[in-house]
Amino acid sequence: DTEVTQTPKHLVMGMTNKKSLKCEQHMGHRAMYWYKQKAKKPPELMFVYSYEKLSINESVPSRFSPECPNSSLLNLHLHALQPEDSALYLCASSQPPWGPNLETQYFGPGTRLLVL
Protein backbone atom coordinates (compact mmCIF):
# COMPACT_ATOMS: atom_id res chain seq x y z
CA ASP A 1 0.00 0.00 0.00
CA THR A 2 1.58 3.29 -1.13
CA GLU A 3 -1.18 5.58 0.02
CA VAL A 4 -0.95 8.88 1.79
CA THR A 5 -4.31 10.20 2.95
CA GLN A 6 -5.20 13.80 3.70
CA THR A 7 -8.23 15.32 5.38
CA PRO A 8 -10.20 17.37 4.74
CA LYS A 9 -10.24 17.50 0.94
CA HIS A 10 -11.53 21.06 0.96
CA LEU A 11 -11.45 23.74 3.65
CA VAL A 12 -12.85 27.26 3.74
CA MET A 13 -11.82 29.43 6.67
CA GLY A 14 -11.91 33.02 7.77
CA MET A 15 -8.82 34.97 8.72
CA THR A 16 -9.62 34.66 12.44
CA ASN A 17 -10.29 30.92 12.42
CA LYS A 18 -8.11 28.11 13.71
CA LYS A 19 -8.13 24.91 11.71
CA SER A 20 -5.92 21.85 11.18
CA LEU A 21 -4.95 19.74 8.21
CA LYS A 22 -4.25 16.06 8.75
CA CYS A 23 -2.02 13.64 6.89
CA GLU A 24 -1.64 9.91 7.51
CA GLN A 25 0.50 7.12 6.07
CA HIS A 26 0.88 3.48 7.01
CA MET A 27 3.90 2.61 4.87
CA GLY A 28 6.33 2.71 7.78
CA HIS A 29 7.94 5.87 6.43
CA ARG A 30 9.91 7.97 8.92
CA ALA A 31 10.05 11.21 6.93
CA MET A 32 7.00 13.37 6.25
CA TYR A 33 6.63 16.62 4.35
CA TRP A 34 4.29 19.57 3.86
CA TYR A 35 4.24 21.34 0.50
CA LYS A 36 2.24 24.37 -0.62
CA GLN A 37 1.08 24.61 -4.23
CA LYS A 38 -0.47 27.78 -5.60
CA ALA A 39 -2.61 27.60 -8.72
CA LYS A 40 -0.61 26.89 -11.89
CA LYS A 41 2.64 26.76 -9.89
CA PRO A 42 4.90 23.92 -8.72
CA PRO A 43 4.82 22.63 -5.15
CA GLU A 44 7.08 24.43 -2.69
CA LEU A 45 8.48 22.70 0.36
CA MET A 46 7.33 24.05 3.73
CA PHE A 47 8.42 21.55 6.41
CA VAL A 48 10.17 18.20 6.76
CA TYR A 49 9.94 15.84 9.73
CA SER A 50 12.44 13.01 10.16
CA TYR A 51 11.81 10.49 12.90
CA GLU A 52 9.09 12.78 14.30
CA LYS A 53 11.52 15.69 14.65
CA LEU A 54 11.35 18.87 12.58
CA SER A 55 14.41 18.79 10.31
CA ILE A 56 13.62 21.46 7.72
CA ASN A 57 11.58 24.66 8.03
CA GLU A 58 11.69 26.70 4.85
CA SER A 59 11.17 30.02 6.67
CA VAL A 60 7.42 29.50 6.82
CA PRO A 61 5.39 32.16 8.71
CA SER A 62 4.43 31.20 12.26
CA ARG A 63 0.73 31.18 11.38
CA PHE A 64 1.52 27.70 10.02
CA SER A 65 2.44 25.29 12.82
CA PRO A 66 3.37 21.70 11.99
CA GLU A 67 3.09 18.79 14.38
CA CYS A 68 4.14 15.16 14.11
CA PRO A 69 2.52 13.28 17.01
CA ASN A 70 3.72 9.87 15.81
CA SER A 71 5.43 8.21 12.87
CA SER A 72 2.19 7.81 10.89
CA LEU A 73 0.57 11.18 11.43
CA LEU A 74 1.40 14.73 10.41
CA ASN A 75 -0.70 17.78 11.19
CA LEU A 76 -0.58 21.38 10.00
CA HIS A 77 -2.23 23.82 12.37
CA LEU A 78 -3.50 27.03 10.79
CA HIS A 79 -4.20 30.28 12.60
CA ALA A 80 -4.81 33.84 11.43
CA LEU A 81 -4.20 33.01 7.80
CA GLN A 82 -4.28 35.54 4.98
CA PRO A 83 -6.16 35.25 1.67
CA GLU A 84 -2.82 34.74 -0.11
CA ASP A 85 -2.41 31.51 1.85
CA SER A 86 -5.16 29.98 -0.25
CA ALA A 87 -3.58 27.03 -2.04
CA LEU A 88 -3.40 23.26 -2.34
CA TYR A 89 -1.51 21.81 0.63
CA LEU A 90 0.20 18.54 -0.17
CA CYS A 91 1.58 16.01 2.26
CA ALA A 92 4.24 13.48 1.30
CA SER A 93 6.17 10.72 3.01
CA SER A 94 9.32 8.69 2.39
CA GLN A 95 12.05 6.87 4.19
CA PRO A 96 14.82 9.29 5.18
CA PRO A 97 17.48 9.17 2.45
CA TRP A 98 20.34 8.15 4.70
CA GLY A 99 23.02 6.09 3.03
CA PRO A 100 23.17 5.18 -0.65
CA ASN A 101 19.47 4.54 -1.19
CA LEU A 102 17.21 7.34 -2.29
CA GLU A 103 13.63 6.84 -1.30
CA THR A 104 10.73 8.11 -3.32
CA GLN A 105 8.42 10.71 -1.86
CA TYR A 106 4.79 9.59 -2.05
CA PHE A 107 2.23 12.38 -2.21
CA GLY A 108 -1.29 12.58 -0.88
CA PRO A 109 -4.16 14.12 -2.87
CA GLY A 110 -3.94 17.41 -1.02
CA THR A 111 -6.25 19.74 0.88
CA ARG A 112 -7.56 22.67 -1.10
CA LEU A 113 -7.69 25.65 1.26
CA LEU A 114 -9.57 28.87 0.68
CA VAL A 115 -9.04 31.75 3.11
CA LEU A 116 -11.72 34.43 3.04
Add this chain to the structure above:
Amino acid sequence: AQSVTQLGSHVSVSEGALVLLRCNYSSSVPPYLFWYVQYPNQGLQLLLKYTTGATLVKGINGFEAEFKKSETSFHLTKPSAHMSDAAEYFCAVMTREGAQKLVFGQGTRLTINP
Protein backbone atom coordinates in the same frame (compact mmCIF):
# COMPACT_ATOMS: atom_id res chain seq x y z
CA ALA B 1 21.95 26.44 -5.67
CA GLN B 2 20.28 23.94 -7.90
CA SER B 3 17.45 24.84 -10.25
CA VAL B 4 15.27 23.19 -12.87
CA THR B 5 14.03 24.64 -16.15
CA GLN B 6 11.19 23.09 -18.10
CA LEU B 7 11.04 24.40 -21.64
CA GLY B 8 7.47 25.02 -22.67
CA SER B 9 4.73 25.65 -20.15
CA HIS B 10 2.23 24.04 -22.51
CA VAL B 11 2.77 21.21 -24.99
CA SER B 12 0.05 19.93 -27.30
CA VAL B 13 0.30 16.70 -29.31
CA SER B 14 -2.07 14.51 -31.25
CA GLU B 15 -3.16 11.14 -29.93
CA GLY B 16 -0.62 8.55 -31.08
CA ALA B 17 2.15 11.11 -31.61
CA LEU B 18 5.48 11.30 -29.80
CA VAL B 19 5.50 13.13 -26.48
CA LEU B 20 8.66 15.09 -25.61
CA LEU B 21 8.82 17.21 -22.46
CA ARG B 22 12.08 19.02 -21.85
CA CYS B 23 13.91 19.46 -18.56
CA ASN B 24 17.31 21.01 -17.88
CA TYR B 25 18.95 21.31 -14.49
CA SER B 26 21.59 23.57 -13.07
CA SER B 27 23.81 22.02 -10.44
CA SER B 28 27.55 21.74 -9.88
CA VAL B 29 27.14 18.03 -9.13
CA PRO B 30 24.60 15.92 -11.00
CA PRO B 31 21.60 15.66 -8.71
CA TYR B 32 18.94 13.01 -8.37
CA LEU B 33 16.31 13.65 -11.06
CA PHE B 34 12.59 12.97 -11.07
CA TRP B 35 9.51 13.34 -13.23
CA TYR B 36 6.15 13.61 -11.48
CA VAL B 37 2.67 13.82 -13.03
CA GLN B 38 -0.31 15.64 -11.54
CA TYR B 39 -3.80 14.99 -12.82
CA PRO B 40 -6.48 17.63 -12.15
CA ASN B 41 -7.42 17.95 -8.49
CA GLN B 42 -4.97 15.24 -7.46
CA GLY B 43 -1.59 14.92 -5.79
CA LEU B 44 1.68 14.10 -7.51
CA GLN B 45 2.58 10.64 -8.79
CA LEU B 46 6.14 9.58 -9.53
CA LEU B 47 6.67 8.61 -13.18
CA LEU B 48 10.37 7.79 -12.96
CA LYS B 49 13.64 8.78 -11.33
CA TYR B 50 17.35 8.74 -12.05
CA THR B 51 19.80 8.16 -9.23
CA THR B 52 22.76 6.29 -10.70
CA GLY B 53 23.63 3.65 -13.28
CA ALA B 54 21.87 3.33 -16.61
CA THR B 55 21.11 6.75 -18.04
CA LEU B 56 17.93 5.64 -19.83
CA VAL B 57 15.24 5.22 -17.22
CA LYS B 58 11.89 3.56 -17.84
CA GLY B 59 8.87 4.54 -15.82
CA ILE B 60 5.17 3.90 -15.54
CA ASN B 61 2.57 4.38 -18.28
CA GLY B 62 5.13 3.91 -21.08
CA PHE B 63 7.22 6.97 -20.22
CA GLU B 64 11.00 7.05 -20.22
CA ALA B 65 13.69 9.66 -19.72
CA GLU B 66 17.38 9.90 -20.51
CA PHE B 67 19.95 11.56 -18.28
CA LYS B 68 22.54 13.42 -20.37
CA LYS B 69 25.25 14.87 -18.15
CA SER B 70 26.94 16.77 -20.99
CA GLU B 71 23.69 18.56 -21.76
CA THR B 72 22.47 18.76 -18.13
CA SER B 73 19.16 17.41 -19.39
CA PHE B 74 16.57 14.85 -18.36
CA HIS B 75 13.91 14.97 -21.07
CA LEU B 76 10.76 12.86 -20.77
CA THR B 77 9.41 10.93 -23.76
CA LYS B 78 6.60 8.58 -24.70
CA PRO B 79 6.42 7.07 -28.19
CA SER B 80 2.64 7.25 -28.57
CA ALA B 81 0.43 9.67 -26.67
CA HIS B 82 -2.87 8.57 -25.18
CA MET B 83 -5.77 10.78 -24.17
CA SER B 84 -5.23 9.72 -20.56
CA ASP B 85 -1.75 11.32 -20.60
CA ALA B 86 -3.27 14.81 -20.44
CA ALA B 87 -1.96 16.27 -17.18
CA GLU B 88 0.64 18.58 -15.63
CA TYR B 89 4.18 17.22 -15.61
CA PHE B 90 6.88 18.37 -13.21
CA CYS B 91 10.59 17.75 -13.42
CA ALA B 92 12.34 17.87 -10.04
CA VAL B 93 15.84 17.61 -8.60
CA MET B 94 17.25 16.68 -5.22
CA THR B 95 20.85 17.10 -4.07
CA ARG B 96 22.97 14.05 -3.39
CA GLU B 97 24.16 15.31 -0.02
CA GLY B 98 21.32 13.75 1.90
CA ALA B 99 18.96 16.69 1.75
CA GLN B 100 15.30 15.84 1.39
CA LYS B 101 14.33 18.94 -0.52
CA LEU B 102 12.71 18.40 -3.89
CA VAL B 103 13.04 21.43 -6.15
CA PHE B 104 10.45 21.45 -8.91
CA GLY B 105 10.44 23.02 -12.32
CA GLN B 106 7.55 25.27 -13.31
CA GLY B 107 5.66 22.43 -14.90
CA THR B 108 4.46 21.59 -18.40
CA ARG B 109 0.79 21.12 -19.18
CA LEU B 110 0.36 18.35 -21.73
CA THR B 111 -2.75 18.44 -23.92
CA ILE B 112 -3.68 15.54 -26.18
CA ASN B 113 -5.70 16.28 -29.32
CA PRO B 114 -8.00 13.55 -30.65
